[in-house]
Each structure stands twice: as structure tokens, then as C-alpha cells.
Amino acid sequence: MSSEFRVEKHRAEAELTLSTGTRVKGAFFLSDSSAGHVGPERVGDLLNGEQGFFPFELAGGGTPRTVLYNRAHVTTIALPSHVSEAKLDPGYDVATKRRVSILLSTGMRVAGMVSVYRPAGHDRLSDFAHVEVPFRYLETSDHTLIINTSHIVELVEIA
Secondary structure (H helix, E strand, C coil): CCCCCCCCEEEEEEEEEECCCCEEEEEEEEECCCCCCCCCCCHHHHHHHCCCEEEEEECCCCCCEEEEEEHHHEEEEECCCCCCHHHHCCCCCCCEEEEEEEEECCCCEEEEEEEECCCCCCCCHHHHHHCCCCEEEEECCCCEEEEEHHHEEEEEECC
16 A cells, blocks of 8 residues: 655665775665756765765665664765766766865775866865865766765865
């Protein structure tokens, strides 16, 4: 029996790296529509939509198990190589791309491209750093990472 209040969800696979350094694989539960744009909800939408906890279904181990993770303690989210949420952002094709190296609070260093969605003259890396969005996309050579900006210790532009 279906309820009129039921919201249909789909799973989006990912690997989380927690502030403890632990990595877990599983899936997010995303809505089939988004309040912020046309189309289904994305992992970035879910993470930037609220504070606090989100449900995540752990992969493996036989019986599926859903746990609640605190956004504040998730440092990175690795999306599968065939998923590029960053390219779905409006203005992606015209945004300034900056090659960066990021040192995270866990000691992990990641490198890739970030998109700066600011007008010409205000599209420096420092402008990217001042936008108050908790989770940001970093496109690496083989997949997309979503980085929790509260865990960025150092952000450096590289040639």
C-alpha cells in the first residue's frame, strides 16, 4: 500500500571518508526531484541542504544496514568514476577552472580542478574560498570528490 506522503528515493553509490580516517562504501538515499533545480536530487544537494545527520546504507556484509552520519565529520565523498555531478551545475561550462591541491584535516592531500562561479575579476581561488557552501566539488583525473570545506586546512593553486 502506497502513501500519498511517501517520497520516492533512489540510491547513489559513494565512498565516504570520515574525520577519523575511516572509509565506508555504500549509498545515499536521494529524492527523484530537487527543490533547487530541475531533475533529481544530487549528493551535493543533500549534503548542502541541511546540517546534522543523513542516512547512508552501508555496502557489503550481507544484510543492508543504514547508519546516520554527521555531516560535520565527513571529510570527503568519492563518487563513482561514471558520475560527474559537478558538470550538472548551471554555468559549469563558463565557470573559471582552477587546478588546486588541498590538504585536509585528516592529513590526506588531494589535487584536481575546482570551478569558480564568479564574474571575471572575482574568479580567483580566494573568491572560491570565501563562498559559504559547506560541500564543494573537486574533479580529479579519475572521479569527482565532494569536499567538506570545514576540513580544508590548506588550499593552493598549482600550475
